[in-house]
Amino acid sequence: MNRTRHDGPLIVGAGLAGLSAALEAARAGAKVLVVTPEPLLNACSSAWAQGGMAAALTGQDSAALHAKDTEAAGAGLVEPVAARALTDAGRETVEWLAALGAPFDRDANGGFVVSLEAAHSVARVARVGGDGAGRAILSAVVAAVRAEKRIEVWDDARLKGMLQDIDGRVVGAVVVRGDRLVEIAATAVVLATGGAGGLFAATTTPAALKGEGMALAAHAGAEILDPEFVQFHPTAIDVGLDPAPLATEALRGEGARLIDGQGRFLLGDEADADLKPRDVVARAVHAARADGRGAFLDARAAIGDEFPHAFPAVFAACMRAGLDPRVSPIPVMAACHYHMGGITADADGRTTVAGLYAVGECAATGVHGANRLASNSLLEAAAFGRRAGRSAAQEVGGGRALAADISPDLPDAAMAELRTAMTAHAGVVRDAAGLSGLIALIDRLESQHGPAAVLLAARLIAQAALDRHESRGGHYRSDYPQTDGAAVHTRVRMPYPAALEAAE
Numbered sequence: 047m048n049r050t051r052h053d054g055p056l057i058v059g060a061g062l063a064g065l066s067a068a069l070e071a072a073r074a075g076a077k078v079l080v081v082t083p084e085p086l087l088n089a090c091s092s093a094w095a096q097g098g099m100a101a102a103l104t105g106q107d108s109a110a111l112h113a114k115d116t117e118a119a120g121a122g123l124v125e126p127v128a129a130r131a132l133t134d135a136g137r138e139t140v141e142w143l144a145a146l147g148a149p150f151d152r153d154a155n156g157g158f159v160v161s162l163e164a165a166h167s168v169a170r171v172a173r174v175g176g177d178g179a180g181r182a183i184l185s186a187v188v189a190a191v192r193a194e195k196r197i198e199v200w201d202d203a204r205l206k207g208m209l210q211d212i213d214g215r216v217v218g219a220v221v222v223r224g225d226r227l228v229e230i231a232a233t234a235v236v237l238a239t240g241g242a243g244g245l246f247a248a249t250t251t252p253a254a255l256k257g258e259g260m261a262l263a264a265h266a267g268a269e270i271l272d273p274e275f276v277q278f279h280p281t282a283i284d285v286g287l288d289p290a291p292l293a294t295e296a297l298r299g300e301g302a303r304l305i306d307g308q309g310r311f312l313l314g315d316e317a318d319a320d321l322k323p324r325d326v327v328a329r330a331v332h333a334a335r336a337d338g339r340g341a342f343l344d345a346r347a348a349i350g351d352e353f354p355h356a357f358p359a360v361f362a363a364c365m366r367a368g369l370d371p372r373v374s375p376i377p378v379m380a381a382c383h384y385h386m387g388g389i390t391a392d393a394d395g396r397t398t399v400a401g402l403y404a405v406g407e408c409a410a411t412g413v414h415g416a417n418r419l420a421s422n423s424l425l426e427a428a429a430f431g432r433r434a435g436r437s438a439a440q441e442v443g444g445g446r447a448l449a450a451d452i453s454p455d456l457p458d459a460a461m462a463e464l465r466t467a468m469t470a471h472a473g474v475v476r477d478a479a480g481l482s483g484l485i486a487l488i489d490r491l492e493s494q495h496g497p498a499a500v501l502l503a504a505r506l507i508a509q510a511a512l513d514r515h516e517s518r519g520g521h522y523r524s525d526y527p528q529t530d531g532a533a534v535h536t537r538v539r540m541p542y543p544a545a546l547e548a549a550e
Contacts, residue, residue, distance in 0.1 A: 047220075049229045052079045055403075055438040056219060056232035058205050058259065061090035062180075063406025063427035063434075064238030065187045067395070070435030072196035078435075079232065081203040081221050086188045087181070089252045091240055091384075091407060092427060095180030096294035096359055098173040099143075099428075100166070100421035101136030103158045107168050109133040116422060119165045119323055120415020121519035122533025123272065128412035131393045132422065135429040140172055143428060147186035150174055162299040163420040164321040169299075171421045177294045177357045180424065187428075203228070205239065205258060207452045208266040208402070211445035216266060216401035220450045227452065234401050234441035236434055237263060237389065241407035242276070243289070245504050246382035246473065247465040250282050250292045257503030259408040262453065263389045264502060269398040270538040271410035272387035274510035277418050277520045278474045279383035280304070280327040281343050283363060283376055290381050291363035293343055295324075295420050300356070301348030304331065305375060307340035325417050325520045328380040332474040335379060342375035380474045384423060386414040386520060387507070390537070395434025398539075401444055405434045416519025416533075453499040460491050464504060472508050477525045481512040510536045 054077035057064045065086075068078045087093050102112045112133035117124040140158065144150055150172050151159035162169040174182040191197050202223050209218035209229060218231040239259025243251030264270050281297070281304075282290035298304070298320045304312040304327070312330045313319040320327060331341040345353065353361045353372050364371045388410040395403035406427045413426055456464070467487050471480030488505050492498070516530045517523050 047227050047229055049231070051231040052077070054078055054232065055234045055236055055441065056081065056230055057236040057238060058219060059090070059238030059240060059406070060086050060199070060201070061238060061240060061406055061427065062092035062184050062187060062424060063431035064236065065184070065191050066428045066431030067236050067238060067405055067435035067438065068197050069187065069190055069194060070432040071439040072194045074436050074439035076196065076439035078197045079200070079230070080197060081200045081205070083202065083204040083254065085201045086191070086199065087184060089254045091251045091255065092184045092424065093181045094251065094292070095424055096177040096292055097163055097296050097421045098161065098171040098179040099140055099183070099424040100171050100419065101140045101425055102133065102170060103137055103140065103160055103172060104168070104170070107170050109136060111167060112136060112170060115165060115167050116413060116419045119417050119419040121417050123415035123519070123535060125412030128393055132413045132426055132429060136425060139425055139429045143183055143186060146190050148174065148183045161296050163295045164298065164327065165323045165419055171296070173296070175358065176355070177296060177359045183424065205262060207450040208235070208262050209447040209450050210266060211447060213445065214267055214399060215444035216399055217444045217447050220452060229447065229450070231447060233443040234403060234438040236395060236403040236405060236438050237408050238406045238431070239408045241385040242503055242507065243382045243385070245465060245468050245500065245507070247288070247469040248282065248379060248381040248473070249289045250279050250381050250383045251289060253289055256500045257385070258453065258499040259404070260388050260506065261499035261502035263397065263399070263402060263404065264506065264538070264540050265451065266402065267399050267540065268402060269390040270388065270506055271390040272416070272510070272536050273506040273538065274514055274536060275386040275416050275520050276382055276472070276507065277324055277384040277386060278328040278380040280324060280331045280380050281378040282381035283367070284379040285367035285369065285377065287367070290379070293360050293376055293378060294357065297343065297345050297349065297357060297360065302343055302345035303348070305342050305344050306334050307342070312341060323417055324420065325522065328474050329522060331378060332380045341378050343378050344375040345371050346373065346375070382469070384418055386410065386416065386418050393430055393433055394437040395430060396437065401441060403434045403438050405431045416521060454496040456491065456495055456498040456500050460495055461500065463487070464491060464500070468504060472511055474522065476511050476521070476523050478512060481508055484508045485512065506538060510538065
C-alpha cells in the first residue's frame with residue numbers, strides 16, 4: 047500500500063459536478079486533487095447529456111415556476127427548499143458556464159435559445175448545437191480545470207475504499223492505480239462518482255458507472271436516500287449496443303411521435319401525448335415491446351431533412367447503426383438513464399458523515415424526488431457542485447486514518463449476470479417475486495466473490511424497491527400499482543462500520 051498526503055479536498059470523479067466543485071474549491075484558495083479512472087471527458091454521464099440545462103432564462107419563466115414543475119415531476123418526494131435553491135441558481139449557473147466558454151445556442155438578440163421537454167410547463171432547456179449540450183459544457187469546464195494551477199488530476203485512479211478516523215470522520219480514500227493501491231489522506235472527500243446505470247444491462251449511461259461511490263459511502267456509515275428510484279429513459283435507441291445510444295427528449299419536444307409497429311400512437315393522438323413524465327412514457331414503451339407490438343420514435347415529419355443539423359448526435363448514432371431517421375422510424379426501448387436516489391446530501395454537498403461530501407448523480411439532495419424533471423441534472427451538477435467545492439475548501443481534516451476495507455472486484459461473468467437480472471427485475475416494472483429472486487442472486491454472488499461495492503449498490507436498490515409497497519414516479523410495482531396518499535422517503539443506514547467498531 048502506497049500512502050500520500052494531500053493538503054486539501056480530494057474529489058473523486060471528473061464529470062460536471064466534480065469539476066465544478068474542483069474549480070470553486072481552487073478559487074477559494076484550496077489545493078485540489080481530482081481522481082478519475084478515465085481521461086477527462088471520458089466515461090462520465092455529463093459528457094453524454096443531449097437535452098441541455100434547465101433554467102428560467104426567459105420572460106415567460108421564473109425560478110418559482112421551475113421549482114413548481116420540479117416538485118410536480120417528483121411525485122411528492124421533492125424537498126421544496128432544495129428545489130428552490132436549485133432553480134434560483136439557474137440563470138447564474140448558465141451564465142457562469144457561458145463565461146467559461148460553453149457555447150449555448152443563442153438567438154439573434156444574444157439571448158439563450160430554449161426548448162421544451164416533458165413535464166416542463168414552458169420552454170426552458172438551454173441547448174448546444176441541438177443535442178450536444180453535455181460534451182460542449184463539460185469541455186469548457188475541463189479547459190478551465192486544466193488551466194487552474196491549484197488543481198492536480200490523476201486520470202488513472204479508481205475508488206476502492208474510504209479512509210476514516212476513530213470518530214468516523216472521512217479523512218481520505220483508497221484508490222487503485224494500475225496494480226498499486228494508494229491511500230490518499232485529505233482534508234475532505236467529495237464523491238462525484240456518477241450514477242448506477244452500469245448495474246443494468248439496458249442503459250444509456252457509461253457502463254463503468256455502477257453505484258460504487260454510493261455503496262462505499264454507505265459502508266462508511268452515510269445515509270442513503272430513496273435508492274429504489276431509478277429513471278428509465280423511454281427512447282434509448284434499440285440497435286443492440288451497450289450502452290444504448292440516446293434519442294433525446296427534445297425530439298418529442300419538436301413534435302416527433304412514439305408509435306408501434308403498425309404506426310399507431312403509443313400514448314394517444316393528442317399533440318402533447320408523448321410529453322408526459324418519463325415514467326409514464328417509459329412504461330408505455332415497455333408495454334408495447336412486451337406485447338410484441340414494438341416501439342418506435344417517428345421523427346420523419348417533425349424533423350425530416352433537418353435531422354443532421356438539428357440533432358447531429360442522434361443522427362450520427364442512427365446512421366452508424368445503418369438507420370436513416372429521415373426516412374425510417376427509430377426503434378426504441380426503455381433503458382436505465384438516471385438514479386434519483388443516492389447519498390443523502392444537502393445543497394452544499396454535506397452528507398451525514400463528517401468530512402464526506404457528495405455531488406451530482408451519486409448524491410440525493412431532494413431535488414429529484416421519485417422522478418427527475420428532464421434536464422435538471424446538469425443544472426444540479428454545476429450549481430450544487432460549485433457550492434460543495436466552496437464548502438469542502440474550508441475543511442481542515444481529522445485524525446489518523448484507520449485501516450480501510452477494500453472492495454473486491456466482481457468478475458466479468460458475474461457482473462453480466464447481475465446486470466441482466468437488474469434490468470429484468472429492478473427495471474421499468476417490478477414485483478415481489480422478481481425482486482426477491484434478484485436479492486437471492488446478489489446473496490449468491492456475494493458468497494462466491496466477496497462484498498463487492500457493486501453488489502451492495504444493487505442490494506440497496508433492490509431491497510428498497512422490495513420494501514416500497516406502492517408505485518410512485520420511476521418505481522412501478524405491478525403487484526402494488528396504487529400510489530399511497532402519503533409520500534414517505536426511504537432512508538437507509540448500514541450498521542456501524544466494522545473498522546471503527548474494531549478500533550473501539
